[in-house]
Amino acid sequence: MEINLISDTVTKPTQGMLKAMMSAEVGDDVFGADPTVIRLQDKLASLFGKEAALYFPSGTMANQTAIKIHTFPAEQMICDKWAHVFNFEGGGAAFNSGISCCLLDGDRGMFTADQVRKSINDPENIHIPVTSLVAVENTTNKGGGACWDFSELQKIKNVCAENNLAYHLDGARLFNALVEKNETPQQYGDLFDTISICLSKGLGAPIGSVLLGSKEHIKKALRIRKLYGGAMRQVGYLAAAGIYALDHHVERLEEDHSKAKVIGKALLDSPYVKKVEPIETNIIIFYVNDDVNENDFVDALKEKNILISSMGEGKLRMVTHLDFTEDMLAIVIKELNDLKINVKN
Numbered sequence: 001m002e003i004n005l006i007s008d009t010v011t012k013p014t015q016g017m018l019k020a021m022m023s024a025e026v027g028d029d030v031f032g033a034d035p036t037v038i039r040l041q042d043k044l045a046s047l048f049g050k051e052a053a054l055y056f057p058s059g060t061m062a063n064q065t066a067i068k069i070h071t072f073p074a075e076q077m078i079c080d081k082w083a084h085v086f087n088f089e090g091g092g093a094a095f096n097s098g099i100s101c102c103l104l105d106g107d108r109g110m111f112t113a114d115q116v117r118k119s120i121n122d123p124e125n126i127h128i129p130v131t132s133l134v135a136v137e138n139t140t141n142k143g144g145g146a147c148w149d150f151s152e153l154q155k156i157k158n159v160c161a162e163n164n165l166a167y168h169l170d171g172a173r174l175f176n177a178l179v180e181k182n183e184t185p186q187q188y189g190d191l192f193d194t195i196s197i198c199l200s201k202g203l204g205a206p207i208g209s210v211l212l213g214s215k216e217h218i219k220k221a222l223r224i225r226k227l228y229g230g231a232m233r234q235v236g237y238l239a240a241a242g243i244y245a246l247d248h249h250v251e252r253l254e255e256d257h258s259k260a261k262v263i264g265k266a267l268l269d270s271p272y273v274k275k276v277e278p279i280e281t282n283i284i285i286f287y288v289n290d291d292v293n294e295n296d297f298v299d300a301l302k303e304k305n306i307l308i309s310s311m312g313e314g315k316l317r318m319v320t321h322l323d324f325t326e327d328m329l330a331i332v333i334k335e336l337n338d339l340k341i342n343v344k345n
């Protein structure tokens, strides 16, 4: 049996989800005529108290569309140096929107309102780019599934309002934060201009993200999604998986978080592990000792059919998810306890 902890994107649809998909009522969504897609969009918009929502094939396309809505070419977006929108979207902010990024030196992917305030360019100074957007990520991906302090997000909102900046949330794993911190979607809907949500991460759908915003934002998003090649036909079969995920897979995220903490403890007990980052949700980031080769650690687990990923610079990552069972957890703990690796001398 293979145990895949590379990402929470590796899950396959459950029987219940497949059944919901197969029985979905569909239509041509490019004509806005797929009832299941409309149902998913309406469900999320009303959950977050936003006026409108739009279904996307990927979180990257949803984020890239939001950036394009909020900026003009040559302007600047403020985000963390570890942000997905800067690091893992192929340079799309520059290519699709023609903007530059002002990278903040945050803590595990999170920064402060003060840092934002100090990074806003003087709009009267013609030599420097116009700051137009602040993007935050919750939970942070590269930051190890960390959750923002909601009061800091509110303070950043105030800075945005004072300086006429748009405020976007990359909420690929927002539901992990909501469950962990006992927060509500409405709180986030009230704060942000636009929010992207991934259905294909911890929620376990095979594909799909949704962008939330005002009617005006979503009207623009519709045109940009078409431009990016993301308008799809009878895609209600996939949207049905998203609806099923929202109905069945939100509360259970807590199980992923508690399994991650159990693994974190076993890693701390391992003679090969130097440090484990704080575990708040379903992502575990840790470092092996200086005398251990990180690839040897990955390979030793692979020998035992446990797949984890290396993020470079001695950083290793495991992510728990819907398809990672209690039995698998027991195996991982046992194999971590029994692990034998040659150390460098």
Ligand SMILES: *Cc1c(COP(=O)(O)O)cnc(C)c1O
Binding pocket: 057, 058, 059, 060, 061, 063, 084, 085, 137, 139, 140, 141, 170, 172, 173, 198, 200, 201, 209
């Ligand atoms: C996964 C992810 C996305 C979107 O990724 P896709 O693979 O394009 O769906 C965006 N932001 C963060 C933080 C993510 O983890």
